[in-house]
Structure formats: C-alpha cells, structure tokens
Amino acid sequence: MDRPVDGTPPGSGLQDRPSAPDLHGPDADPLLGGRRALSAAKNELRICWIDGRIAPIEQAVVRADDSAYSEGRGCYTTARIVAGRARWIDRHAARLSRSASQLGLGDLEEDRVRTAIRELASKAFGDGDGIVRMQASRDGDGIVHLVGVPRRLGDEPDQWSAILVDLPHTGGGLARGLKVSSRLTMALAGDAAREAGVEEALLLDGNGWLVEGSRSNILVVADADTLVTPPLSLGAVAGLARTLVLERVPSIVERAVSAEELRSAKEIIAVNALRGARPITKLDGKPIGDGAAGAWSKRLSEVLEAD
Amino acid sequence: MDRPVDGTPPGSGLQDRPSAPDLHGPDADPLLGGRRALSAAKNELRICWIDGRIAPIEQAVVRADDSAYSEGRGCYTTARIVAGRARWIDRHAARLSRSASQLGLGDLEEDRVRTAIRELASKAFGDGDGIVRMQASRDGDGIVHLVGVPRRLGDEPDQWSAILVDLPHTGGGLARGLKVSSRLTMALAGDAAREAGVEEALLLDGNGWLVEGSRSNILVVADADTLVTPPLSLGAVAGLARTLVLERVPSIVERAVSAEELRSAKEIIAVNALRGARPITKLDGKPIGDGAAGAWSKRLSEVLEAD
Incomplete structure (x- = not known):
C-alpha cells in the first residue's frame, strides 16, 4: 500500500497531553440530565x-x-x-x-x-x-x-457549522470500524449538535485526538495543504464515503489530529454516503480558514459525485 | 464523603505504559470474524x-x-x-x-x-x-x-473462572455509569468468556486499567488486604451490587487497578445484583491467591445477602 501514513502514532508521545477530564463525577453533566432527546430522523413516511x-x-x-x-x-x-x-x-x-x-x-x-x-x-x-x-x-x-x-433527505445548508464535543469518543472497542447500532455516544453527540443549532458534532477520544463526527468522517486540511484524516485505529466508523475518497485521492494522509490542529485548520470537511462532502466552515462559532468552502471540499464533492 | 480515594489518577502517570495494541488493523481480529455469537440468556420461558x-x-x-x-x-x-x-x-x-x-x-x-x-x-x-x-x-x-x-437463574459454579480480554473497554463515553442497551463491547466480551468456557471476561481500558467485567463489577484484594475497585470515571456501570457494597463496607478504596495488580491479587471478586459476590479463583487459567474463595468474597456475599 503506497498511502502515506505518518504523524504521531496514537497511544504514544502523549506525555505532554493533559489527562482526560473527569466525565463521571456528579458535576460533570455536559450533555445529559433530563433533557429531551431531539429527533434526528423524522419518520414522516410512516x-x-x-x-x-x-x-x-x-x-x-x-x-x-x-x-x-x-x-x-x-x-x-x-x-x-x-x-x-x-x-x-x-x-x-x-x-x-x-x-x-x-x-x-x-x-x-x-x-x-x-x-x-x-x-x-x-x-x-x-x-x-x-x-x-x-x-x-x-x-x-x-x-x-x-x-x-x-x-426524506431533508434540507440542510451547503456549508455546515459544527461543535467540538470535548468528551471521549468511545473508540471502536471490539467492533473496529463497523457501523453498529450500539451507538449511544454518537446519538448523544447528535443531540448536542441539534441543541446547539449546528449540523455536526465532532468527537475526540480520551487522549484528545479527533475521531469522527456524530454522522460523518472528518478530513482536515492542515499545514502545506495536506489533507489528513484520523486512522480507523482511533475508533471511527469505516464510512463508505471515507473509503471512496481514500481510494480516489491517494495523497490523503491518515494520522492523528489534535483539537488544536482542528481549530487552526484551513479547511474541515465532513463526508458521508448521504451528503457527500460538506465543508465545516464554522467550529464552535468561529470561522474555519476564511469561513468559506475551500478548494479541497469542492474537490472531494466532485470525487464523490463521480459515480 | 469519607471514602478513601487514592492511587494513580487515571489519565496521568501513564508515561511508562506501552501504547494500546492496534485493534483495527487487518491482522487484529481477536474476537470477531465470522464466529457465531454465543447465546447468553436462553429464552426458555418464551x-x-x-x-x-x-x-x-x-x-x-x-x-x-x-x-x-x-x-x-x-x-x-x-x-x-x-x-x-x-x-x-x-x-x-x-x-x-x-x-x-x-x-x-x-x-x-x-x-x-x-x-x-x-x-x-x-x-x-x-x-x-x-x-x-x-x-x-x-x-x-x-x-x-x-x-x-x-x-431462569441457571446453574453456575460458586467460584468463577475468568479471562482478561486485553482489549479496550469503550469507557462510559457520554453515558457515564448508566446501564445502557448500547453494550456491544460487553456482549462481545461475554461471547469470548463463553467461548473460553469461563464465567466472566474482564476488560481493561486503552491505557491498561481494569474497568469491569462483561456482566459484573470487580473488586480486588491488593496489598495489605485492602479491597479496591475501579472508580466509575474509568467507565464501569454503576451496578447495584457495587453501590451496595460501597455503602456497607466503608473501607473499600476506589482507585485504578492495573492488569499486573489484577494478576497478582490475593482475591478477585465479581459482584452483580443477580449473583451477589462471586470469587474469581482462576484468571487466564492461573489460580488467584491460593485458588480458593477468600475471606473478602465471603464477607461481600454476606453483605449482599443481608437484605
């Protein structure tokens, strides 16, 4: 396989990273606590x-x-x-x-x-x-x-806003990369996105590495216009759109992406089989890059619309 | 609260710990891969x-x-x-x-x-x-x-054998301590236990800390006869039996337990609301302590049978 894979290997080199927040204490209740779950998918077809x-x-x-x-x-x-x-x-x-x-x-x-x-x-x-x-x-x-x-597909803006849910993605566990119904954390992250009025919630793992969005895989344009995406070893679903762009764009690099890198990215792009590629132009209310869809999001859209 | 909480805080002090195994590569398939799921609970009552x-x-x-x-x-x-x-x-x-x-x-x-x-x-x-x-x-x-x-409750030995599933527990994620139906990792760990012909599978998190068993909370008798159990912050379910023994045995210490400490423990005890306290007298085929039920397992059994 000639795909470049570089960067900090997950699970090492984390000595300087702060410990994960205590998410289990009585005061830590960022998402839960009696709020009503928001409906993601209307069953209007019945x-x-x-x-x-x-x-x-x-x-x-x-x-x-x-x-x-x-x-x-x-x-x-x-x-x-x-x-x-x-x-x-x-x-x-x-x-x-x-x-x-x-x-x-x-x-x-x-x-x-x-x-x-x-x-x-x-x-x-x-x-x-x-x-x-x-x-x-x-x-x-x-x-x-x-x-x-x-x-129904429903209406959504061409450009997405997102929040960073600074809470541990549960990783792939024993179900590495599979798209499983055991997805409560993703569902709760989706609730958080809807409650915030944005299209997507991005999740980090317990060590602070980006894993995926609640309903999409994420690509980031980092330094030198390199397009990177987290490796599946961090726990993301092996989404079809992710697989397709990796097949069709050999220059994409799989490596760990930190929250800091995410926030300072030139572009962030969400991909899934339903929406294709969507630029995330705002993260936690702040513009990503120049706040407009970038060249890579257009390229990935074309790549995913090619068949 | 006067319960002692000490020991290495999870998420720090892990510099010497080896990185988690790559569970997502094509060669890493310790549990999955076409095997038939083994039935945990017979529906004989229909x-x-x-x-x-x-x-x-x-x-x-x-x-x-x-x-x-x-x-x-x-x-x-x-x-x-x-x-x-x-x-x-x-x-x-x-x-x-x-x-x-x-x-x-x-x-x-x-x-x-x-x-x-x-x-x-x-x-x-x-x-x-x-x-x-x-x-x-x-x-x-x-x-x-x-x-x-x-x-039906079914027959099980008074003393349990267990395996250590050296794969990441998925943590509590956003559902801290709740007993949720989103429990695929626990189900797969249960498969592994049944396939190994033992009563329980214990899970570590990605950093190598004990979290819980596939169907029980775990207590360990470490040095100096101190009874310890992992804090819920590591992702375990807040089981009723766990809550009860913590209420009734104030000397129990909540702290992180490593795999090494688990293997060299004097006693390991599994607790849940169905079985009460069960001594795990064999781990990965090797005896724990002297291979017999210990004093703490008897004590916890009495504690859980008190009402």
Missing part, C-alpha cells in the same frame, strides 16, 4: 420494511430478544436514493453482510440486502429521492432479520 | 412483557424506529426474583427511571417499573425464583416503552 414486507411504522416488527434491541448487536447502513436508485448499492450490501458476520449475527447474503434496499426505495420513493436505512440483527432463536426505514 | 401485557417471545413488540433498536438509546436493569419477590426493587426502579431521564428518553415513573417487575415476575415464576430484565426505550413518536424478558 412505513418500514421487515423481512420482505412493508408495515406501518406504528406496528411492532422487532422481538423483545432482538440482539440490536437488547445489547446493541446490530449493524446498519444508510443509502442515498437518487431517482429511485441506491448509490453504491453493492458497497452497502457488501459492508452490511460482512459486518453481520463479524458481529457473530450469522449469514446475511449481499443479494438479500440489495433486494431489500430496492424494494423499500421503490415503495417509499418510486423514481424519486430519499434515504433508506437498513439494519440487521438476530432474534433469540438465531434468525437474522433485516429491517428498513425510509426517510 | 414470553415477554410489553407495556402491561404478556406476549409470546416470538411476537414482535418493538417498533422499527425504537431508540434502543436503532441507536442503542435504551437503559435496562436485571432483577433477581426470590420466592416471587424482586430483591432491591426500589433501587432497580429508581435507577431505571433516572437513567431514562438522563438518556433523554422522557419520563418513566418508578412505580411503573415496580409494577412491571412484579407483574412479569408473577407471571413467569409465581412464588418461585428467576430473573427479570426490564428495558426502557422510546419510539419515533416519543412514547417511552417498557419491555421485560424473564429467564
């Missing part, structure tokens, strides 16, 4: 897809002993539907199938995932646009189930 | 409880947009039922209600939880013994649901 049939969203479709429900042992993917067709459907299907195996859920054939995405997209959007979220889990008898929920 | 009614376990009771199912935003508790009555029912109800609020789920009255536990215990066990697991989450319309699953 349907779901369960093992081949469409059901009203109000109808129960998941068992009480479902693995995603009871222990967060589920994996999911969110596909963008454009003119009735799912972008990167083969990649979505391959990743979901592989993740199901890695989580010990059992076999999930890629073709079953493709069929599911197509059926739900067709029912929900016809030849139109939208988003389909498919999740796999298994019940207490070991049967793998696939459940889909469609939603 | 029923569940959902918002006041009993349903067969095969029947779907949870919506596709349920917060625990889709993003791990759920909290739960597992109560021991003895002769038809739930031990520590008020503590279970108070913790579950408080957790629901802290996760932003909404209001969950303690009395609703008590009623749920009693109804399900009565239906499942009559005047007998067992376990009731109650989980709270909310649907996409914001309604808080309560779902219970009963199971």
Whole structure:
C-alpha cells in the first residue's frame, strides 16, 4: 500500500497531553440530565420494511430478544436514493453482510440486502429521492432479520457549522470500524449538535485526538495543504464515503489530529454516503480558514459525485 | 464523603505504559470474524412483557424506529426474583427511571417499573425464583416503552473462572455509569468468556486499567488486604451490587487497578445484583491467591445477602 501514513502514532508521545477530564463525577453533566432527546430522523413516511414486507411504522416488527434491541448487536447502513436508485448499492450490501458476520449475527447474503434496499426505495420513493436505512440483527432463536426505514433527505445548508464535543469518543472497542447500532455516544453527540443549532458534532477520544463526527468522517486540511484524516485505529466508523475518497485521492494522509490542529485548520470537511462532502466552515462559532468552502471540499464533492 | 480515594489518577502517570495494541488493523481480529455469537440468556420461558401485557417471545413488540433498536438509546436493569419477590426493587426502579431521564428518553415513573417487575415476575415464576430484565426505550413518536424478558437463574459454579480480554473497554463515553442497551463491547466480551468456557471476561481500558467485567463489577484484594475497585470515571456501570457494597463496607478504596495488580491479587471478586459476590479463583487459567474463595468474597456475599 503506497498511502502515506505518518504523524504521531496514537497511544504514544502523549506525555505532554493533559489527562482526560473527569466525565463521571456528579458535576460533570455536559450533555445529559433530563433533557429531551431531539429527533434526528423524522419518520414522516410512516412505513418500514421487515423481512420482505412493508408495515406501518406504528406496528411492532422487532422481538423483545432482538440482539440490536437488547445489547446493541446490530449493524446498519444508510443509502442515498437518487431517482429511485441506491448509490453504491453493492458497497452497502457488501459492508452490511460482512459486518453481520463479524458481529457473530450469522449469514446475511449481499443479494438479500440489495433486494431489500430496492424494494423499500421503490415503495417509499418510486423514481424519486430519499434515504433508506437498513439494519440487521438476530432474534433469540438465531434468525437474522433485516429491517428498513425510509426517510426524506431533508434540507440542510451547503456549508455546515459544527461543535467540538470535548468528551471521549468511545473508540471502536471490539467492533473496529463497523457501523453498529450500539451507538449511544454518537446519538448523544447528535443531540448536542441539534441543541446547539449546528449540523455536526465532532468527537475526540480520551487522549484528545479527533475521531469522527456524530454522522460523518472528518478530513482536515492542515499545514502545506495536506489533507489528513484520523486512522480507523482511533475508533471511527469505516464510512463508505471515507473509503471512496481514500481510494480516489491517494495523497490523503491518515494520522492523528489534535483539537488544536482542528481549530487552526484551513479547511474541515465532513463526508458521508448521504451528503457527500460538506465543508465545516464554522467550529464552535468561529470561522474555519476564511469561513468559506475551500478548494479541497469542492474537490472531494466532485470525487464523490463521480459515480 | 469519607471514602478513601487514592492511587494513580487515571489519565496521568501513564508515561511508562506501552501504547494500546492496534485493534483495527487487518491482522487484529481477536474476537470477531465470522464466529457465531454465543447465546447468553436462553429464552426458555418464551414470553415477554410489553407495556402491561404478556406476549409470546416470538411476537414482535418493538417498533422499527425504537431508540434502543436503532441507536442503542435504551437503559435496562436485571432483577433477581426470590420466592416471587424482586430483591432491591426500589433501587432497580429508581435507577431505571433516572437513567431514562438522563438518556433523554422522557419520563418513566418508578412505580411503573415496580409494577412491571412484579407483574412479569408473577407471571413467569409465581412464588418461585428467576430473573427479570426490564428495558426502557422510546419510539419515533416519543412514547417511552417498557419491555421485560424473564429467564431462569441457571446453574453456575460458586467460584468463577475468568479471562482478561486485553482489549479496550469503550469507557462510559457520554453515558457515564448508566446501564445502557448500547453494550456491544460487553456482549462481545461475554461471547469470548463463553467461548473460553469461563464465567466472566474482564476488560481493561486503552491505557491498561481494569474497568469491569462483561456482566459484573470487580473488586480486588491488593496489598495489605485492602479491597479496591475501579472508580466509575474509568467507565464501569454503576451496578447495584457495587453501590451496595460501597455503602456497607466503608473501607473499600476506589482507585485504578492495573492488569499486573489484577494478576497478582490475593482475591478477585465479581459482584452483580443477580449473583451477589462471586470469587474469581482462576484468571487466564492461573489460580488467584491460593485458588480458593477468600475471606473478602465471603464477607461481600454476606453483605449482599443481608437484605
């Protein structure tokens, strides 16, 4: 592999770094404490897809002993539907199938995932646009189930504002890089973003390194116009858009990024399979670079719109 | 508070510690990779409880947009039922209600939880013994649901064997100390224990500090017969049994415990609300102390059986 990987290796060279804040004391309650969770995804379409049939969203479709429900042992993917067709459907299907195996859920054939995405997209959007979220889990008898929920893409600004949630990303743990339903920390970070009225919340790990956003992978234009992104070893999801830009832009460097570097970046770019590349032009209320979309965000947008 | 808290503060003094292993590389696959998840809890009773009614376990009771199912935003508790009555029912109800609020789920009255536990215990066990697991989450319309699953206590040896899963505990993240359904790492660690044929898997954090077991809090008898347990700031669940022994044994010290200290401990004791205190007399196949239950494990058992 000829991709440059340099910079401070995570887990070493941290001697000068302050210790992580005590997040567990009675006074440390930055996100929680009786506030109402804010809804990320409206279910305005009011349907779901369960093992081949469409059901009203109000109808129960998941068992009480479902693995995603009871222990967060589920994996999911969110596909963008454009003119009735799912972008990167083969990649979505391959990743979901592989993740199901890695989580010990059992076999999930890629073709079953493709069929599911197509059926739900067709029912929900016809030849139109939208988003389909498919999740796999298994019940207490070991049967793998696939459940889909469609939603509208919704309006968002072309340029994002973000906050830095200075709280520990929980890392990948044993589920390295997988897109798992066990994602409470990401959900709470998403709450914080919505409460702050911004589009994204970025998370650091306990050592102060950037990991990812609550719903995107992050790239940063650091010194000398080098585009860098945190390595997956720090715990980020191996997002499809991240994988695609790494494949298509060989000069991207994977290395650890500190909060200081993030704040002084020329550009910060969020990528995911739903939105492509979005410049984060404001972080914690302060402009990033000159406060406008930069050259790299335009380049990555083009790269992700190429197919 | 007069409880002694000493020892190396987590997050500092780690200069000599080796960096965490790269868990994300293609060759690092200690737990995952196509193995079948092993079932922790048999659903031999084949029923569940959902918002006041009993349903067969095969029947779907949870919506596709349920917060625990889709993003791990759920909290739960597992109560021991003895002769038809739930031990520590008020503590279970108070913790579950408080957790629901802290996760932003909404209001969950303690009395609703008590009623749920009693109804399900009565239906499942009559005047007998067992376990009731109650989980709270909310649907996409914001309604808080309560779902219970009963199971038998099952046979386990009085003394436990354990393995040390030398992989990062994901910490508490934003959900400090809460017993949340977003617990994939714990589930995978439980798989590893069952696969190794032992009763428990202990987890270290990325810096090498003991956090907790996959289903218990851990106490260690270190030098000079001091009983120590990791502080919640390292990410452990604030288990009911842990809380009880801390209340009832004021000499217990909360401080960080390294893997080395764990291996050379005189005693290791696992506590949870279902099993009380269990001596871990073998770790990674090697005896702890003299390989028999020690004085502190007996003392903690008595302490937890006192009511």
